[in-house]
Amino acid sequence: MAFFVRDCVRCGVRRVQHHVVGSNRLDSHNHEVAASCADCDQISIYNWSGPDGSTLPIAFKGSIEYNSTCLDEDAVRIATTAMELSQYIPDRIADLFREANECRQMTWYEAAGAMYRKTLDVATKHIYTHDPRLAEREAAQALRVRIKSLGEMTILEHDIVELADVAALDGNDATHDVDPYTREEAEALEDLTLDLLERLFVRPAKIAAVKAKQIAAGVRPA
Numbered sequence: 001m002a003f004f005v006r007d008c009v010r011c012g013v014r015r016v017q018h019h020v021v022g023s024n025r026l027d028s029h030n031h032e033v034a035a036s037c038a039d040c041d042q043i044s045i046y047n048w049s050g051p052d053g054s055t056l057p058i059a060f061k062g063s064i065e066y067n068s069t070c071l072d073e074d075a076v077r078i079a080t081t082a083m084e085l086s087q088y089i090p091d092r093i094a095d096l097f098r099e100a101n102e103c104r105q106m107t108w109y110e111a112a113g114a115m116y117r118k119t120l121d122v123a124t125k126h127i128y129t130h131d132p133r134l135a136e137r138e139a140a141q142a143l144r145v146r147i148k149s150l151g152e153m154t155i156l157e158h159d160i161v162e163l164a165d166v167a168a169l170d171g172n173d174a175t176h177d178v179d180p181y182t183r184e185e186a187e188a189l190e191d192l193t194l195d196l197l198e199r200l201f202v203r204p205a206k207i208a209a210v211k212a213k214q215i216a217a218g219v220r221p222a
């Protein structure tokens with residue numbers, strides 16, 4: 001049976017055998033190869049090239065990679081994968097982040113940058129509507145002013161304010177700047193935004209859950 005070994009882009013298993021289930025000739029040298037992962041059975045597509053008159057990949061007995069052939073390192077990308085996020089991140093905010101991440105996977109970096117900025121915008125507004133200490137307060141329209149005032153009222157710690165401000169400023173670049181927003185910038189903003197969501201929503205919820213358990217067990221006063 002014809003096969004090759006690559007990391008599976010469908011299930012994430014590394015260095016797994018893919019069984020060739022079909023191939024299509026694009027021109028005299030180049031073929032698209034469809035192959036199913038030995039672990040998850042899902043199919044990925046790869047570009048493969050071989051010498052003129054070569055056997056079709058599907059007809060190979062054994063590995064389709066040998067001296068005079070070339071199989072691309074990366075699969076042809078035909079879709080994006082939705083990212084798993086913590087249950088503690090509010091749904092609306094998690095959805096925005098996932099959409100930004102999928103834009104980045106699609107190499108739409110400008111859209112990704114603008115979506116990360118929107119994630120940050122909605123996350124800080126969420127704090128205004130859900131923190132009881134801000135019940136009578138009106139959130140500032142401008143994102144960076146809003147972040148700064150959350151710091152001044154000590155709702156957010158200094159290092160989180162700094163992180164948020166860096167992310168907001170960068171998101172502004174993606175949204176307003178005439179220069180192209182690059183892949184590296186989008187990746188860096190994604191890391192910053194995820195770190196921020198972790199600090200804003202996930203860590204406090206985990207601490208609260210452990211405290212509640214300790215109170216229930218009687219090792220912490222209620």
Ligand SMILES: [Zn+2]
Pocket residue numbers: 008009010011012013037038039040041042
């Ligand atoms: Zn797989």
